[in-house]
Amino acid sequence: MVATRVIERNSLKETKAAEGLIFTTPLLNQSHPFFTRFREKYNENATFYGAEGFDAMKTLYSAVSVCGNSPDCIYSRYQNRSFDGALGSVRFDEKGIATYPIGFKIVRDGTFEDYQV
DSSP, X not given: OEEOGGXXXXXXXXXXXXXXXXXXXXXXXXXXXXXXXXXXXXXXXXXXXXXXXXXXXXXXXXXXHXXXXXXXXXXXXXXXXXXEETTEEEEEOTTOOEEOOEXXXXXXXXXXXXXXX
């Protein structure tokens, strides 16, 4: 069985039927300060969604700080650029579409483990 990154939830790893499930997941930059601060504040680990939201707001804030409310300027700040964030090394292509490193995990014995292809 194969799935995508949205499947990585604690309730899934506790489900017997999920045993052996292989899925894609972002290779998060766990050394990024976002993860440390999140753990300190909430006493739990941040998820991919938290990292993605953090990076999205950080890049948007940066663009709006430079561009104000100019949509064309903001769009240009997302074209052919890259930065290191909580998601790792994020690159925006000429259309502003983001890509970042992806890996695999497997559900094994009620845990999510890295999986090498």
